[in-house]
Amino acid sequence: MMALPPTLTPKQHLVHHSAEQWEEFVYEWVMALKGVGYVDVVGMGGANDRGADIAAFLTAKKTDGAWHCYQCKHYDKALGPATAYPEILKIHSAVAEKKYQVLPERYVFVAPKIGGTLIQLLAKPSELKVTFFAWTEKNADKLLEEYGAAPLQRALDLAQQTDFSCFEAGNLDKILEQHASTPHHVRRFGTRMPNRPAREQAPAEPAPEEARYIQQLLAVYAEKWNGSAASLDEAGAHPKAGRNLQRQREAFYCAEQLRVFARDSVPPGTFESLQDDIYSGVVEVEERDFDLGYDRLHAVLEAARNMQLGSNILLSVERPDDRKGICHQLANEDRLTWVQEEL
Template identity: 25%
Template sequence: MNSFDYTRHILSLNPDDLEILVSKWAKCQTHKYYSVIRPAGSGDRGCDVIGFYSANKFEGDWDNYQCKQYKNTLPTASGMHELGKLLYYAFLSEFTVPKNYYFVAPKGVNRNLRTWILNPTKLKSELLEQWSNFCEATIIKGKKIPLSEELRTFISNYDFSNVSIIDIDHMINDLHFRTILVDLYGGELPKAPNGKVPLEINKSELIYVSKVLDVYSEYDQKKYDRPEDIVGHDDFEDDFIDQRERFYSTEAFRAFYRDNTVEGVLEDFETEIFQGIKPILRLKYSDSFEKMCTVLGEAGKLQPSGKLAIHGKIGVKQGYCHHFANENRLNWRKK
């Protein structure tokens, strides 16, 4: 099997492994979820993978991922049973209704169920009208759950537009899913976007900017307190533009791979960069400008290992020096 044929890998997963994959995917979405759990085993109340938006867990917003690995498309009866089961237990106040309900079905859902999901009003009406077929005798073994007026009202108030499908195409093309697939099966991570340098100095830049200006001040024996002070300087005006470009190249790189790699990948890359420049930082230099230029030059030559090596271009590796300076992990000039 081609190690990068993600479609074949996903379609060959057993149901438990599909849930594990989806759980890892949800955990990668740190910009979205506060925490993720997988209540494995029986009695999951229709919740295979749960993404909580806050520490309030079920008392706040949450998403449900109902994972279905079938030989063929997800049958209508199975899908409606799972949806009805979750809404029934929400009706019993075991949890609130989810913000989003996802059917994760690599082979998709059958045409009938897909049509209903794409028409939320129809999905609601079919669940209510066919409750006796889909849910009444299937939610709890040996017990019937009739559609009481209270339960009907509760289900009617749910927003069925929140129900959607995640199929194989979605999984293959989603950046967060690709992160997990690359980690498990190999391949290359997507490329990070280029950094965009704002015209104005951002508050997040102030520390490294002050350190660069201090380097210039020492070199010229003239105090440069603000970037405006070097406008028109033969050397430093262009050099300062380069330094900011490096900083924002790394800023974009870090932001992208913080959200699109599994835990440890970005951290390991950054550790190798820092370890690579430490010996160069310890050398003696005639002044701090020479030190900064030398260290930046050597940083660009580093060849770190791992999945990010191919994407860590020269400017990104050099920009890390300014991020380390911004985090007070290094200084160009001795005080």
């Protein structure tokens, strides 16, 4: 038998990212850091990024107040001082020229590989500062041509006042660990879905957000059993309607749990895409003529259970009641109707 090719690790995947994909990955990671106190995260990269690819704001003042800067670098070789020094100068120039009001409190270089020399310099800010100014002196003519004499001097004057301990390098292992908690990790790296939590029972009393689909079910029961089981109390006491209602509510809560799981585990819109696929597969059944809404309800649920779906990643964690519950979510939004008035 032929051996299957080895699966790439997330770190190996990142080596093959383009610069744009790398910046998207870093943005996803920084968004996951909102819990540390960021009020917003903005991608600012581009040809004129003014020294900041991604800005994370600690206050509503944005770059006029406390903020952090994440500079994304994706090269084949390890990031070294020769690449870092121009970026350090660029952020000082941007502040000196009032493009930003203040320097970021943290300036983080994020690259797949950080060279040992730069790591050592970042660990000793005083030496980083000395070597930075040695670099500016060595490249004075080129920098004068690029910035102009007065703007360059303003940037260097600001750098002289700066505590270079604000400059640091992101740890890729830690970044990947934190990224794994985001909804983007599975899609980006093709890793396994996290384990879905154990199923919980529906609460004894219906919640307000259940009102519409339960109202639709009560209409089904009233039609099916000649006006009986038209209220929750009557349905609960009915030998068949009560059991049916309980099963439908359990399915609804199963699908609601999948919705929450999707929110925390996969990219936005994944669950809604699954809902739309199921709706597309059952709406033709729902539109057929039936003698009773009860028949329409069960025909739709059966169609949802048996339909072939595409490649939605949530299908790998699907439970038997999820599709039935999604039908009730659709009924809750009046996208599906069981008892239909004659036209």
